[in-house]
Amino acid sequence: MRKLFRCFIVGALSAPLAFSTLAAPVHQSLPAAVEQSLKRNKIESSALSLVMLPLTGNATPTIVNADVSVNPASTMKLVTTYAALELLGPNHQWRTEFYADGPLKDGVLGGNLYLKGGGDPKLNMERLWLLLRDLRANGVRQVTGDLVLDRNYFIQPDLPQFDDDGGDSNKPYLVGPDSLLVNLKALRFVVRNDAGKVDIAVEPPIATVKIDNRVQSQPAAKCPGWPEVVYNPVKSADGREVTVVVSGKLHVGCSSQTYLSVLDHEHYAAGAVRAIWNELGGSIRGHDRLGSVPKDARLLARALSPDLVEIIRDINKYSNNTMARQLFLSLGAAFRNEADGDDAKAAQRVIRQWLAKNRMISTHLVMENGSGLSRAERISARELGTMLQNAWRSPYAAEFISSMPIAARDGTMRKRLLNTGVAGQAHIKTGTLNTVRAIAGYSRDKHGDVWAVVAILNHPRPWGASAVLDQVLIDLYSQAR
Incomplete structure (x- = not known):
């Protein structure tokens, strides 16, 4: 894939900012093979929004139904992750900290132990164990007071519960964000x-x-x-x-x-802390409760998250809804003002401002939670394609592109397009809801030229739609000069 990234760097200098202003010819009908695939699967061609935009070379773009407001499913994660790269920076980290409000003598903490969440999307069991090991290394063995969870980092929005599968709220992919998200609550x-x-x-x-x-x-x-x-x-x-x-x-x-996921955030976090702490030989005599870290509390131990570039890789490669929602609220928390009301509204505002500043039209954009796990979220294929083109020119293009699944190799694309020319040649984010199938990302054709591609299909019965979208990538790969 090194050749692909060399193409990205060279082509970035010459790529136009917005393909809506191109004077070159544009294909305004679907490729014949894609049209045939739609017919085989009894899906109307009007259900498919398609943008295929050459970023290197002189091929002709294809733009069909590109200005229709559609539900993008998880391809919306590309908007959230690219905005985060630009606004927070690739080395952004989150903090999780332990504090004490009493004296520590001979391994006994005379007071309460506070665990303050900082919105870390990837505070898994291994990293929580290391944080508790640091607490032990700093001399704490017994806690006489309570375990107090500070979950005040986010101003949480009141959003509807989403479930395509009949109301089973115990499924891990439905876990919502939290200031103190431990192990994705799984x-x-x-x-x-x-x-x-x-x-x-x-x-x-x-x-x-x-x-x-x-x-x-x-x-x-x-x-x-x-x-x-x-x-x-x-x-x-x-x-x-x-x-x-x-x-x-x-x-x-x-x-x-x-x-x-059968516990709420409070009881899961407290239970996980106690389970590991007991294994380490520690004890907490008091109860579990919510609260805020006092201003005069003493810092005992701190854990830093992986850099943002690793976080967006997990989000895009594996389409992690919880981590995407966590990142969305983190954008809000970083830039909120008093008028926002909550961190989801703050994130919506700051992303719109960022898009406008970078001349990316977003008339159709509606963001609810930033993950695509929503019936309300909307975008057009042209808007998403414009953003991909802008990202191609970004200093963080390599980090953004490498966060996406590689066709027939890994992530949500690992089993798709096997034994085709596209295998290993495309970085593609997928999206799936009951009425949505979508792909968006970057792909090379057989001549080595790189394209931005967006294909979003909204239909009440999208059975076989994944084959249609795969045909889009196969057709792109076979582009004639």
Whole structure:
């Protein structure tokens, strides 16, 4: 892929800012192979918005239905991540900190222990463990007071809950943002049948998560791809405890695992801290509660997140909705003013101002949470294509482009376009909702020229639409000079 990035650097100097002003000819009809693919899948051509824009070479752009307001699904993450690169900088980091309000003597902290969240999108269990290790290294072994969670970094918006799959709010991809987001609030359940004994483990081992094991052991057989194991969380009245009833059948020698989000942010974060702290030999005598770090509190330990360039790679490669929403609110928190009301409104304002400053038209742009996991978010293919063209000329073009999945290689594109000329030649962000299929990014043609491509399909029944979008990339790769 080095050749691709060399093309990016050379071409950036000569690329026009906005393709809407190009005087060159433009194809205004869909490629024949794409049109045929739509017909095979019984999808009207009007459902597809398409922009194919050459960034190097002298090929002719294709612009079809490009000024229609469409739902972009997760390709909206490109707007959020590119804006963050430009506005926060590629080396931006988030902080998570422990504070104390009392004296520390002989390993005993006489007072409360405060955990202050700073909006870190990637505070996983490994990094939380390291932070708690630092707390131990700084002399803390026992805490006589409470564990106080400071979750005040974000001014949270009141947004509707989204779910395409029938109201199952326990799915990890639906986890919302939080000032103190720990491990994406995910619990991993692993079920194993060892010689007829079914065991269930949960990670992290949060004490308030109980397991009711009702899985029936079955004789040894070929392990199915989808074991018949069902998880049914039952929450206590106060929401502090959850009993996960695990039922179904599992053959000897087989295993099953799944990820669920069954606790709220407060109880998950507190439970994870206590689980690791107990493993490290520490104790916290008091209760868990919310609060603010006092002004005179003493800093005990601090963890810095990975740089923003690593964060946007996780967001775009794997289409991580929670991290994208976390980044969106971080933009709001960094630039908010009193008139904004909350950090989502602040992020919307600052992104619009940034787009206008860089002469990127955004008439159709509607951002709700910045992840594309929304029925309200909108953009046009032309607007997204203009942004991709602008990003091509950015000093951070390489960082932005490398954050996207590589066709037939990794991320959400790893199984697409295998055994085609496009394999390894395109960095493409995907988007999927029940009524949306979308791709956006950069691709090379067979001559080595680089293109910006946006293809967004909105349709009530988009079955087979992924094949249509793959055909767009195949047709682009086969461009004649």
